[in-house]
Amino acid sequence: MRKMKFSEAIDDAIAQAMAADSRIIILGEDVQALRRNLLVRFGKKRVLNTPISEAAFTGAGITAAMTGLRPVVEIMLVDFIGTAMDAILNHAAKVEAFSGGRWKVPLVIRATCGGGYGDGGQHEQSLWGWLAHIPGISVVVPSTPADAGGLMFSALEHPHPVFFLEHKLLSDMWLDYLGGASRKSVDFDVPFEGTYGQVPSKWTKIPLGQAAVRKTGTNLTIVSLGVGVHRSLECSKILQDNNISAEIIDLRTVSPLDIRTIHESVSKTGCLLVVDEDYQGFGLSGEVAATLLERGLSFEYARVCTSGTIPFSRKLEDEALPNVKRILDASLKLVNKKV
Amino acid sequence: MDLWVLYKQMLRSRLFEEAVSVLWNEGLISGEMHLGTGEEGIIAGIVTQLQEGDSLALDHRGTSALLMRGIDPILLMKELLGLPDGLCSGRSGHMHLFSPELLAASSGIVGSTGPAATGFALAARYLRTGKLSISFFGEGAMNQGMMMESFNLAVTWNLPVIFVCKDDKWSITTHSRNITAGNLTDRAAVFGMPTYEVDGSDVREVWISARKCLNRARAGLGPSFILATCSHLEGHFLGDPLLRTVRKPLSELPGITIPLMKSLLQSGGASALSRLEGLTIILNQVGKTIRDRKREIRDPVKIVRKLLVTEKMQLEKLEAQVFEELAGVISSITSE
Numbered sequence: 106m107r108k109m110k111f112s113e114a115i116d117d118a119i120a121q122a123m124a125a126d127s128r129i130i131i132l133g134e135d136v137q138a139l140r141r142n143l144l145v146r147f148g149k150k151r152v153l154n155t156p157i158s159e160a161a162f163t164g165a166g167i168t169a170a171m172t173g174l175r176p177v178v179e180i181m182l183v184d185f186i187g188t189a190m191d192a193i194l195n196h197a198a199k200v201e202a203f204s205g206g207r208w209k210v211p212l213v214i215r216a217t218c219g220g221g222y223g224d225g226g227q228h229e230q231s232l233w234g235w236l237a238h239i240p241g242i243s244v245v246v247p248s249t250p251a252d253a254g255g256l257m258f259s260a261l262e263h264p265h266p267v268f269f270l271e272h273k274l275l276s277d278m279w280l281d282y283l284g285g286a287s288r289k290s291v292d293f294d295v296p297f298e299g300t301y302g303q304v305p306s307k308w309t310k311i312p313l314g315q316a317a318v319r320k321t322g323t324n325l326t327i328v329s330l331g332v333g334v335h336r337s338l339e340c341s342k343i344l345q346d347n348n349i350s351a352e353i354i355d356l357r358t359v360s361p362l363d364i365r366t367i368h369e370s371v372s373k374t375g376c377l378l379v380v381d382e383d384y385q386g387f388g389l390s391g392e393v394a395a396t397l398l399e400r401g402l403s404f405e406y407a408r409v410c411t412s413g414t415i416p417f418s419r420k421l422e423d424e425a426l427p428n429v430k431r432i433l434d435a436s437l438k439l440v441n442k443k444v
Numbered sequence: 445m446d447l448w449v450l451y452k453q454m455l456r457s458r459l460f461e462e463a464v465s466v467l468w469n470e471g472l473i474s475g476e477m478h479l480g481t482g483e484e485g486i487i488a489g490i491v492t493q494l495q496e497g498d499s500l501a502l503d504h505r506g507t508s509a510l511l512m513r514g515i516d517p518i519l520l521m522k523e524l525l526g527l528p529d530g531l532c533s534g535r536s537g538h539m540h541l542f543s544p545e546l547l548a549a550s551s552g553i554v555g556s557t558g559p560a561a562t563g564f565a566l567a568a569r570y571l572r573t574g575k576l577s578i579s580f581f582g583e584g585a586m587n588q589g590m591m592m593e594s595f596n597l598a599v600t601w602n603l604p605v606i607f608v609c610k611d612d613k614w615s616i617t618t619h620s621r622n623i624t625a626g627n628l629t630d631r632a633a634v635f636g637m638p639t640y641e642v643d644g645s646d647v648r649e650v651w652i653s654a655r656k657c658l659n660r661a662r663a664g665l666g667p668s669f670i671l672a673t674c675s676h677l678e679g680h681f682l683g684d685p686l687l688r689t690v691r692k693p694l695s696e697l698p699g700i701t702i703p704l705m706k707s708l709l710q711s712g713g714a715s716a717l718s719r720l721e722g723l724t725i726i727l728n729q730v731g732k733t734i735r736d737r738k739r740e741i742r743d744p745v746k747i748v749r750k751l752l753v754t755e756k757m758q759l760e761k762l763e764a765q766v767f768e769e770l771a772g773v774i775s776s777i778t779s780e
Contacts, residue, residue, distance in 0.1 A: 113703075120707070120710075120713075123713070124712030124713055125712075134615070134616055134618065135616050135617050135618050137618070137722075137725055137726070137729075138617050138618070138685075138686070138726070138729060141700075141704060141722075141726050142703050142704055142706075142707035143707070144722040144725065144726065145704055145707055145708040145719055145722040145723045145726070146707045146708060146710055146712075146713040146714065146719060146722070147713045147714050147718075147722070148713075148714035148715070148718030148719060148721060148722050149718070149721055149722055149725060150714075150718065151714070152722070154618050154622065154623055155623060156584070156587035156615060156620075156623040156624060157554045157555070157584045157585065157587050157588055157615055157616070158587045158588060158589065160588075160589050161589070181616075184553075185553065187553065188553070188555070188588065188589070188590065222474060222475060223474025223475040223526065223537070224474070224475035224476055224537070224539075225475060225536065225537040225539055225540055225552070226535075226540070227539065227540060227551070227552040227553060228475070228476070228539070228552060281683075281685075282685065283475070283476055284474070284475060284476075285468065285474075285475070285476070285477070285682065285683045287683060287688075288468075288469060288470075288471045288683070289471065290470060290471030291471040291474065292471075414535070416534065416535040417474075417475070417526055417532075417534060417535055417536055417537030417540070418526030418527070418528070418534035418535065418537075419474050419526055420526070420534075421526075421534060421535065
């Protein structure tokens with residue numbers, strides 16, 4: 106076993122895959138600097154700098170994938186996907202269906218996501234629910250280095266388009282780059298368990314669509330992903346002191362959604378809290394509830410999400426994002442409702 | 445052209461942003477921080493010629509333009525600090541500054557000031573005859589489709605827009621020349637609008653070209669394009685990893701070179717030649733940054749000051765005034 110940082114694990118998994126499969130290339134803004142370790146090992150033909158032209162290079166990534174390459178397209182921040190959304194929505198997601206299943210798009214789009222470092226509402230969104238809403242797109246949101254590497258390894262062999270989202274609070278590299286974390290006296294609530302940890306000596310695939318139960322419990326199921334998993338785990342310790350036993354499920358992928366694992370847990374606890382850093386309305390948190398209801402399950406339900414545009418001010422931002430206090434309040438209210 | 449007015453605005457902006465830099469380094473301002481230090485000549489040469497009713501589409505470096513346009517510096521500084529009584533109630537930060545009174549809107553999305561200024565100009569044509577809009581953007585934005593679409597729209601609709609490309613030769617931290625085809629001024633010219641190439645560190649050059657563009661727009665003759673060169677004194681943003689490596693090699697390099705060498709020598713991957721080529725790209729990037737630093741950077745504030753230095757008394761008086769204004773801003777914030 107080795108120990109690695111979050112982004113280092115992703116790069117390492119990509120390196121292992123690149124060494125084995127010469128079809129894998131990386132393209133994106135600044136990638137020759139950001140992925141310099143891959144550049145010096147695999148050369149400039151496989152790590153390509155792009156202009157600030159997301160629509161063009163994402164669209165090109167799709168057809169390159171259709172004709173034999175396995176591109177990893179990097180969108181620096183998922184917020185910047187706006188200009189390339191047509192390529193995702195109307196092309197990457199639809200080629201397979203339109204071709205009657207005869208043409209696939211084995212494309213990975215890697216982007217950072219998430220807030221908590223005061224960069225404002227155009228640089229801190231999560232958007233995984235918005236992306237997963239589109240049929241034909243898988244969305245991965247890891248919460249630990251081991252998962253990040255294993256899921257990336259899986260994404261690189263997946264025959265369909267995969268969005269791979271990397272939360273900036275988990276990545277010291279991105280937090281330094283975008284949050285100026287090297288400054289003294291800046292204070293981010295970084296969940297350290299998610300930023301550095303043991304990884305396998307050789308990467309193997311973690312299947313997409315398989316959630317992980319991070320903690321077993323009996324009174325309440327908390328479903329989350331990304332940084333929310335760590336906030337939920339922190340909250341579960343306080344709940345434990347109040348004799349409330351919470352089960353924490355880390356989705357790991359939004360789409361495909363592992364509804365079986367959630368179903369099993371909620372059948373047991375009768376109580377579901379979704380902690381989702383993405384926007385509250387029309388998204389993942391509602392989808393989880395609706396899918397369980399369709400399966401005939403009866404349960405108490407609440408959610409802690411982001412409700413509006415993320416404010417710049419660190420104080421306002423902390424209040425807007427799912428924090429331990431909000432998760433705790435919602436958990437207590439929910440469990441009391443059940444009794 | 446009144447060089448005193450221009451110098452005053454440029455100095456106000458420079459000192460304000462230097463204060464911002466200190467506050468950011470102290471950790472009092474969160475997130476990224478893109479300063480406009482080094483592009484004051486471009487901003488002043490254009491913004492000081494605007495009239496009431498003209499509109500501004502600003503990129504992620506909008507602080508300087510807003511200051512020169514007359515925003516209350518206390519409100520602006522409070523916004524950057526994320527205070528509830530800031531310009532945008534602490535909700536915008538430096539990349540998303542808005543002032544409905546000044547018809548000024550910012551965005552952190554590269555290229556988005558093209559469509560924004562085009563729409564401002566469209567409204568001006570219906571509602572504010574003789575008024576115009578400015579689009580500020582970097583040369584990296586010239587590779588965004590929406591910028592080219594805006595050029596086309598503004599020309600075909602004959603809108604009063606001035607597209608101002610601030611060329612610092614870097615797209616984020618990639619050297620623009622390596623990812624940009626052709627010549628940017630030629631690119632704009634093919635849309636059929638007048639184009640100008642100026643040294644953006646000389647505010648006089650900017651002012652003169654801008655004058656022609658502004659007159660043309662106000663007369664209803666359509667859009668123009670200005671390409672103005674500049675150097676950002678603080679790189680892409682404060683804490684720019686390239687600049688940091690160059691400035692503090694001893695503390696920064698081990699974290700970069702150790703993994704780099706490990707990866708360079710790892711089995712599996714490209715040929716030795718391709719690997720060396722990759723390494724050369726990284727060394728060239730750092731080297732280019734060092735050369736940019738060593739080459740005397742043409743500082744627009746210093747250049748205009750030199751022209752005024754003979755009038756020592758007046759200069760000292762003006763500088764004292766500007767210092768006093770900034771001191772007032774700082775003290776009014778710290779006293780709260």
